[in-house]
Amino acid sequence: MAEPRSPVSATVPQTPMGLAPPEGAVVEMDPVEYTLRKRLPRKLPKRRNDVYVNMKTDFKAQLARCQKLLDGTAGHREICIHGLGLAINRAINIALQLQAASQGALQLAANTSTVELVDDLEPEDPDEAGEPLTRTRNNSAIHIKVFYPNPQ
Amino acid sequence: MELNVTKDRCLALTAQAESTAAQPVSAPDPALLTGPHAALKLGLGGFKKVCRLEEDTPCPFPGLPSGFLEMRVKEGSKIRNLMGFAMARMQGGGGGDGDGRQGSGLRQVVFTGSGRAVTKTITCVEIMKRKMGGLHQVTKLRYKGVREVWGSDEGGGSEMTVHRTVPSISILLSKDQLDPQEPGYQPPETHGTLWEEGDGLESPQDPGKRALRLTDLSGQPQSKRVCLQGGSSVE
DSSP states (O other), X not given: OXXXXXXXXXXXXXXXXXXXXXXXXXXXXXXXXXXXXEOOOSOOOOOTXXXXXXXXXXXXXXXXXXXXXXXXXXXXXXXEEEEETTHHHHHHHHHHHHHXXXXXXXXXXXXXXXXXXXXXXXXXXXXXXXXXXXXXEEEEEEEEEEEOSSOO | OOEEEOSGXXXXXHHHHHHHHTSOOSSOOHHHHHHHHHHXXXXXXXXXXXXXXXXXXXXXXXXXXXXXXXXXEXXXXXHHHHHHHHHHHHHOTTOOOTTHHHHSSOSEEEEEEEGGGHHHHHHHHHHHHHHHOOOEEEEEEEEEEEEEEEEESSSSSOEEEEEEEEEEEEEEEESSOOOTTSTTEEOSOOTTHHHHHOTTOOSOOOHHHXXXXXXXXXXXXXXXXXXXXXXXXXX
């Protein structure tokens, strides 16, 4: 064997050497290549005062949105900031910023939870006998209630 | 934000750093919380973080009986190490079978973490709640001061201290009843229900409406993601 990296084509001599698509490393783990597609987290309750923080939108825009909810014309006494996974940090940051900007008038009450997420594994090549798979995993989430204490 | 630069060769940096520090910062500015890192790394290639000291802050849970376990979660902590230790202490030396769990083992544990360790901290708490059950929880958020020392790898001598504030989380898990009026209190066994109902949901939503909105939502971003990840594969 001249080519050290093609154990697959060694076992399947019919395949022309140059065309053997899967490399050894990939083959060991997964016979078929899959595309990992993450589904959206399910069931998002959405009230007027719910804010879902993500990592795509600009931080300042999300902070401004929360601030507006609290002191706008429809000033809410409390808002709920939700963050999932990496966005937990940002959610906490926004809540703490709101509290700091209010000179201590706002209070925070945080709760944590686990969210089950589903990933779809779709075979890259439809000809190969790979079935679509799903995989579930858990991720942590935070829900921060930002509120004015003892509402009148 | 405060900067002490010991050598003159960092003049460019001081100017840059002062310009950021000059902003009116009564509360820690969001840009500063993430900004300096990138700015320092880019503007001054060759500087490395030498050490990171967290400032001491009083325990966020006053009135906690002594003898509770404090777990300080760091960025590089391994969850299996943390959980192995914490679970063993909470369940008692005997391994926690039968009434041994009630008699021995600690009653309370506090998990704290800041910056990038926040997510890991929450994950640890969630795992412990799932494994043990019947735990009351209080979550506290606040800013924490962190003093970072950055040193140059070339010159050797130059060093600088950066004071940053990072968000930090402290979570108390207790086998005993805690004050439900405390902000951030969570009763035992609320897995999964929070996300669906939201805490303090006043009016139950029309399920049909919600489902409709969900389908609207799920259509768009998914197709976007397909384009983004079209070429990628599971490795």
